[in-house]
Amino acid sequence: MELKFLGKKKETNDVWTFSFELPQNFTWDPGQFNIYSLKHENEDVRGRQRFFTISSAPFENIINITTRISENGSTFKKALMELELGDKINAKGPDGDFIFEGTGKKYLFIAGGIGITPFRSILSELNHGDLNADIILLYSNSSDNIAFKEEFDSYKNPNLKIEYVVGKRIDENLIKTVDDFKERIIYISGPEQMVKEINNILLGLGIKKENMRKDYFPGYD
């Protein structure tokens, strides 16, 4: 499908959200992604295709992607920054099974940096519909420029607890402080290395594989 570019918004010093018109009949579950293809000049070795989670929630009727733009970043990201209103980008999807499993369970969401995108979609949709699940979000970020923090802090819901972890890693000791962590379905999303580390910590703590859901974002070092 072709998506029409509607504009971009700066979330933090280096995180941007890009918005696209919702095509008719396109639906998705919060947490899913699309595969985008953006033709541009002088492509680097990483090429013209990227996976991005849809960071908007279905009720918003728009397709947003949120990503980090580095100074020494890829030609793809530069081309994304240069999109002009009305430009078209190709997308395939939705796809992915990193989705919310219903309100009857307890959840622990663990996000590393830009890995927050699927949780932003899930939490925003749940908050819109009156969140009715016990959710704890541990959200780590390298600095205190934290994407979506203002929005999350505006959610007044006693069933959702958010802990921001700034400038340090989420480690075993922190996970052990989470109420009932062994009873929770645990979702992990972030750079590949971080997801692997947390996965190993959780296995070491006796969490069963079937109670974990993982979303790896490759390409960040």
Ligand SMILES: Cc1cc2nc3c(=O)[nH]c(=O)nc-3n(C[C@H](O)[C@H](O)[C@H](O)COP(=O)(O)OP(=O)(O)OC[C@H]3O[C@@H](n4cnc5c(N)ncnc54)[C@H](O)[C@@H]3O)c2cc1C
């Ligand atoms: C299912 C799924 C969902 C995803 N969802 C998201 C999402 O919501 N948001 C998101 O941001 N990402 C997401 N990703 C990851 C995304 O697809 C990209 O891999 C990631 O954003 C990195 O983009 P980039 O390669 O353009 O590198 P950049 O972001 O431009 O750069 C990242 C780092 O790589 C270095 N680098 C850049 N280009 C090169 C190069 N040519 N050679 C060597 N080093 C280079 C840069 O210096 C920088 O340090 C997702 C991935 C998957 C698989």
